[in-house]
Amino acid sequence: MLQSLEHEGVELIFGVPGGAILPAYDPLLDSPIRHILARHEQGAGHMAEGYAMATGRVGVAMATSGPGATNLITPLQNAKMDSTPLVAITGQVTRGAIGSDAFQEAYTTGLAMHCTKHSYLVTEADDIPAIVHEAFHLASTGRPGPVLVDLPKDVLTQTTNWVEPDLRGLPGYRPTSYGHPKQIKAAIDMIERAERPVLYVGGGVIRSGASAELLQFAETVNAPVVTTLMARGAFPDSHRLSLGMPGMHGTFVATTAIQKCDVLVALGARFDDRVTGNVAAFAPHAKVIHVDVDPAEIGKVRNAEVPIVGDARKVIASLLERVKALRDASDFPWRKEWFDQLEAWKSSHPLKYAQEEDGPVKTQYFIERLHSITNGDAVVTAGVGQHQMWASQFWGFSEPGTWINSGGLGTMGFAVPAAIGAKAARPDRLVYALDGDGCFQMTFQELITASTERIPVKVAVFNNGGYGMVKQWQNLFYGGRISASDLGTEVPDYPKLAEAMGCVGMRVDHPEEVDVVIEKSLAVDDRPVVVEVVVDPDEMCFPMVPAGGSNDDVVMGPEDL
Amino acid sequence: MQHTLAVVVEDKPGVLARVSAMFSNRGFNIHSLAVGPTHEDGRSRITLVVDAPELEQFKKQLHKLVNVIKVQELEPSEALESEVMIVRVACEPPNRGEVGDTAALFGARMIDLAPKSITFEVSGTPAHLASFTDQMRPYGIIELVKSGRIAVKKLSDLSPSLVGGAR
Numbered sequence: 221m222l223q224s225l226e227h228e229g230v231e232l233i234f235g236v237p238g239g240a241i242l243p244a245y246d247p248l249l250d251s252p253i254r255h256i257l258a259r260h261e262q263g264a265g266h267m268a269e270g271y272a273m274a275t276g277r278v279g280v281a282m283a284t285s286g287p288g289a290t291n292l293i294t295p296l297q298n299a300k301m302d303s304t305p306l307v308a309i310t311g312q313v314t315r316g317a318i319g320s321d322a323f324q325e326a327y328t329t330g331l332a333m334h335c336t337k338h339s340y341l342v343t344e345a346d347d348i349p350a351i352v353h354e355a356f357h358l359a360s361t362g363r364p365g366p367v368l369v370d371l372p373k374d375v376l377t378q379t380t381n382w383v384e385p386d387l388r389g390l391p392g393y394r395p396t397s398y399g400h401p402k403q404i405k406a407a408i409d410m411i412e413r414a415e416r417p418v419l420y421v422g423g424g425v426i427r428s429g430a431s432a433e434l435l436q437f438a439e440t441v442n443a444p445v446v447t448t449l450m451a452r453g454a455f456p457d458s459h460r461l462s463l464g465m466p467g468m469h470g471t472f473v474a475t476t477a478i479q480k481c482d483v484l485v486a487l488g489a490r491f492d493d494r495v496t497g498n499v500a501a502f503a504p505h506a507k508v509i510h511v512d513v514d515p516a517e518i519g520k521v522r523n524a525e526v527p528i529v530g531d532a533r534k535v536i537a538s539l540l541e542r543v544k545a546l547r548d549a550s551d552f553p554w555r556k557e558w559f560d561q562l563e564a565w566k567s568s569h570p571l572k573y574a575q576e577e578d579g580p581v582k583t584q585y586f587i588e589r590l591h592s593i594t595n596g597d598a599v600v601t602a603g604v605g606q607h608q609m610w611a612s613q614f615w616g617f618s619e620p621g622t623w624i625n626s627g628g629l630g631t632m633g634f635a636v637p638a639a640i641g642a643k644a645a646r647p648d649r650l651v652y653a654l655d656g657d658g659c660f661q662m663t664f665q666e667l668i669t670a671s672t673e674r675i676p677v678k679v680a681v682f683n684n685g686g687y688g689m690v691k692q693w694q695n696l697f698y699g700g701r702i703s704a705s706d707l708g709t710e711v712p713d714y715p716k717l718a719e720a721m722g723c724v725g726m727r728v729d730h731p732e733e734v735d736v737v738i739e740k741s742l743a744v745d746d747r748p749v750v751v752e753v754v755v756d757p758d759e760m761c762f763p764m765v766p767a768g769g770s771n772d773d774v775v776m777g778p779e780d781l
Numbered sequence: 782m783q784h785t786l787a788v789v790v791e792d793k794p795g796v797l798a799r800v801s802a803m804f805s806n807r808g809f810n811i812h813s814l815a816v817g818p819t820h821e822d823g824r825s826r827i828t829l830v831v832d833a834p835e836l837e838q839f840k841k842q843l844h845k846l847v848n849v850i851k852v853q854e855l856e857p858s859e860a861l862e863s864e865v866m867i868v869r870v871a872c873e874p875p876n877r878g879e880v881g882d883t884a885a886l887f888g889a890r891m892i893d894l895a896p897k898s899i900t901f902e903v904s905g906t907p908a909h910l911a912s913f914t915d916q917m918r919p920y921g922i923i924e925l926v927k928s929g930r931i932a933v934k935k936l937s938d939l940s941p942s943l944v945g946g947a948r
Contacts, residue, residue, distance in 0.1 A: 333799060334806070338847040341795070358847060392791060392850040516841035 221309070221371065222247045223382045224352035230280050232644055233309075234258055234267040238284025239324060240311030243376035256644060256673050261288050263637040263666040265295020269304050270641025273624045274599055274649075276429060278305040278359045279641065285311045286324030289370070290331065294631060297335035299366040301628025302450060303427055305359040306366040307352075308332075314374040315343065328370045337365035345378035353385035362395030363514040364427055395513060399530035399538055406526045407485070407509045408542045414483035416558045417443040420466070420495075423450030423627065424488015424512060426620045430533035431455065434487070437540045442552055444562055446474040448489055450627040453617035463562065464571075467495040468765050469609040472569030473562055475763070475771050478503050480561075486510045488532040491521035492628070501770035511535045569776060571613050573759070580756040581731050583607050583682045587614045587654065589734050590680070594742070598650040599642050601625060603635040603659025606688040606761045611654045633662030639677040640670050650742070653679040657707060657714075658687045664717070670748040671722030678741050678749045679723075684757040685709040692760045696781065709754070718750035729754035783812060784836050785860060785932050788827040788843065789851040792818065796848045800827055803843055809833040813864075815929025824850065828931045855932050865904045865928040867892070868914065871921030872899045880920055887913040898923055 221244050225233070233255045237245045248255050258264035261283040268279030283292050289310040299306040313322040332339040338358050340351045348371075355367040411417055425434055431454050438445050438461050445455045446466040455462055464471035466478055478484060484506040489495070496502040499521060510517070510524035511532060518527040528535055543552070575585040587610055590598075596616055601624040602608040608625055617623055624642055626634040639653035660681045670677055690705040715725030724744050728737040728751060741749045764775045775781060790796045797816055804811050813830040833839065840852050855862075868889075872880045877899065884891065884901050887909065893900035903913055907930065914925065 329795065330798075333795075333802060390847065393847050514845070516838065516845055520838055 221348050221352065221376065222251050222253070224349045224385070225253060225280065226251065227349070227385075228278070228352065228356045230278075232256060232271060233280045233282050234264040234271070234641060235282030235309075236261050236264055236284070236288060238288050238311065240285035240313055240373045241282065241288070241309075241371075241376075242311070243373060244282065244309065244311070244371070255282075256640075256669065256675075258637070258669050259665045260663070261291035262294050262633070263640075263663055263669065265292045265306070265308070266298070266631075266634050266637035266663070267641030267644070267666070268306055269295060269299055269302075269634075270601060270624055270638030271645040272299075272304050272306060272641075273638070274621055274642035274645045276427075276621065278307055278356055280307050280309065282309045283311070284324065285313055285328065286326045288324075289326055289328040293331060293335055294629075296332060296366045296368065298626055298629040298631045298634065300335050300337065302626065303364050303423060304366070305364040307355050307359050308336075308366060308368045310368060310370050311376070312341070312370045312372040315372045316374075318372065329368065332368040332370075335366070336368045337363075339368040339370065341370045342372070342375050345375050345380040348375075348380070349383055349385040350389055354387065354389055357387055357390070358393065362393070363424075396515070396529045397513075397531045397534050399511065399528040399535040401538075403526055403528045404535070404538045404542050407528060407539060408546065410483055410507060410509060410526060411441050411443065411485065412546075412553070414443075415553075415555060416481045417441070417483040417485065417555075418463075418477050418481040419443050419445045420448070420478060420484055420486045420489050421445055421451045421454050422448045422487065422489025424532045425451055425454040428488065428513070428531050428533040429620070430488070430536050431620045433533055433536040433540060435459075437536050437543075440540060440543050440552065442554060443485070444477060444559070446470070446478065448492070448495055448627075449612055449625065451489070452612055452623040453620045456618045457616040458618065463566075465612055467492075467771075468497065468767070469613070469761055469763060470495075471571060471613070472763055472774050472776065473565040475765065475774055476565055477562055478506070479771050481506050484508050486512070486524075487536065488512060490517050496521065497765045497769055497771040501772060569763070569774075571763075572777075575731055577731065579731070581729065581734060581753055582759055583753070583755045584610045584614050585731060586680065586682070586734055586738075586753050586755070587611055590652065590738055591615050593735065593738050594650060594652075598622065598652050599624065599639075599646060601635045601639040601642060601651070601653045603655045604630045604632045605656050605659065605690075606684075606692065606759075607654055607656045607659075607682045609761045632656075632659045635659055636663050636677075636679060637666045639679065640666055640675050643670075643675045643677045644673070651677050653677060655679055655681050656688060657681055657683040657685065661707070661712075664721075667718070667721045667723050667748055667750065674746070676745055676748055678751070680751045680753055681714055682753050682755045683709065683714065684755050684759070686757065688757075688759075689761065695760070697766070714750060714752035718748075723748040723750050725750050725752070727752040727754065782832070782834065784831055784833060785855040785857070785862065785930065786829045786831065786836070786840070786843075787853045787855055787932060788829065788849060789819065790825050790827060791848040791850065792823050792825040793848055796825070797827065799846050799848065800829075800843065803839070803846070804829070804831055804833070807833075807839070813927075813929045815931045817931075828929060830930050853934070855934060859935050860932045861935050862906050862930055862932040863904055864907055864910055864930045865902065866910045866913070867900065867902050867926050868917060868922060869893075869898050869900045869924040870917045871897060871923055873897060876920065880917070883916050884913075887916070889913060
């Protein structure tokens with residue numbers, strides 16, 4: 221099994237051992253593969269995701285049977301929703317004991333059935349090389365995703381000869397890479413005639429590594445770009461064509477541009493409800509060109525006039541080729557009216573917040589200061605909620621793989637372990653987790669992993685004493701009845717908690733000290749750092765389109781309600 | 782609405798569970814299910830009759846299963862469908878001639894003869910089996926079991942009854 225993993229080029233495994241997986245842990249001592257011992261299997265799974273999202277390579281998580289496997293379910297579903305390449309290796313009770321309610325038994329492949337791209341129960345050691353090879357192939361090709369390999373303990377102790385594997389075992393798996401030439405032509409015809417086009421860029425552009433092609437394409441056809449939560453970093457925010465993130469908490473200009481566009485070019489995006497709001501009212505004037513490697517995404521939510529099945533990078537390259545064959549790019553329609561309109565929306569409805577000189581620190585302010593001090597040269601991870609939205613809104617992204625968050629599943633507690641995985645993968649990069657206090661309390665124990673394994677991540681914990689987004693909804697839609705979303709601010713003492721885990725702990729509660737504390741956190745390079753940022757508990761996240769509402773009705777602030 | 786789906790899959794453990802789970806996840810009821818080997822080694826064909834709304838998106842999701850090789854929806858008008866039924870009819874000796882004559886018209890084969898019942902095996906289209914059941918009902922049906930429906934695409938204009946729908 222280890223030889224198979226080495227053959228796939230695995231360099232890091234994130235895991236937790238246990239009875240059934242012991243035979244796989246023993247040879248790890250002699251393997252060049254580094255094992256990072258997480259403190260909880262969920263942490264191991266998110267670390268593997270962080271690794272995968274920072275590198276584009278397959279992340280590997282390993283756990284034992286029963287509770288080890290069930291603890292991996294959340295990362296598996298998270299990776300499925302965000303199309304993250306992941307291979308999970310789990311131990312299983314011996315073959316003869318399967319189905320007998322043996323100690324630490326769970327029906328792992330059954331549990332994994334709906335939260336993986338595919339799963340395997342290995343019944344003979346002879347099958348291991350082929351199955352591991354297939355698992356990595358499935359995880360990393362087509363629409364990437366998680367694959368689970370479940371190994372009974374007695375299979376792991378069988379004697380077998382390792383053989384070079386091939387992919388003969390996948391007769392039903394043939395992902396389409398190249399877009400159909402007829403559709404490429406139809407798409408370009410439509411884009412050329414468009415008066416108000418928008419490129420709606422999703423996570424598929426990041427997964428396929430299409431940023432360079434996208435930049436060239438957007439400039440050539442002169443079309444504005446919106447990047448979804450999963451695509452932040454796929455296109456530089458500082459570019460004149462960038463409109464930012466669309467949707468529930470997106471910028472007004474991005475959300476509105478889609479509403480008013482006549483041609484919407486979806487590139488590796490899946491029309492998620494957080495982007496569309498009320499689907500019936502979404503982009504009502506738009507003809508849709510939909511590029512996706514997964515044929516099931518096309519027409520799932522919104523019918524496409526020009527469907528193109530294929531890998532985003534290859535399709536964008538073909539589109540670009542077609543444009544260049546057609547005409548000199550310089551005489552592509554300039555669409556001045558459309559860009560004037562977009563500029564007007566940008567300046568009339570900017571992202572905004574008010575940092576009072578003496579008032580409580582605003583999360584947005586800290587994020588802006590961190591971006592400015594680091595020149596944005598960092599990999600940032602986030603949990604889920606207000607802080608995640610503010611990070612997406614206020615961090616100016618300039619390259620792919622620098623924004624690691626849980627989009628589809630919305631898994632609180634993702635930031636800390638994902639940051640550890642990313643930092644383990646990219647020790648050369650500054651990795652800063654931007655986390656909420658609620659999220660932090662779900663997975664902070666992984667900072668013990670970070671300390672022990674000498675993975676010096678930074679974590680900012682924005683402490684508003686509660687589940688900020690839940691509170692926001694309760695304030696806006698439940699008459700201000702705050703039910704079970706207050707965590708209080710008395711405990712834990714975050715700096716002390718950090719110190720107890722071998723990290724450097726800091727606290728900032730005044731805007732004037734923000735820069736100093738950021739500098740101090742950046743100066744530490746031998747240990748993880750936790751910065752508690754005591755923030756305004758009443759701050760709400762805007763713009764906002766209430767759930768199920770039309771994207772025509774963007775709420776810019778409390779005054780609009 | 783009823784749909785007939787023919788799904789060619791790899792003959793591996795767990796494949797049927799994955800396919801059937803796709804239906805139960807969405808609250809669709811499987812009306813009939815037949816699984817068996819095909820002429821190709823390592824391939825099974827699952828024929829499902831399901832009560833479900835429009836299936837376009839669903840077929841794509843089914844195709845995403847790694848072990849699924851081919852998904853085909855068979856419209857009733859262009860499919861050759863067959864089921865096997867075993868039915869036990871209450872029948873005392875005086876009625877045997879009449880029941881036997883009717884059964885012969887449907888190509889039903891007697892497979893068990895007991896003092897108070899006759900058991901028939903009959904195969905054919907769902908409609909054929911339904912008419913036979915109707916004919917036998919007045920005598921009293923004691924037990925009835927049907928196989929899952931199997932189907933292939935029809936390639937000619939001949940009506941199934943002409944080419945042996947009722948054997």
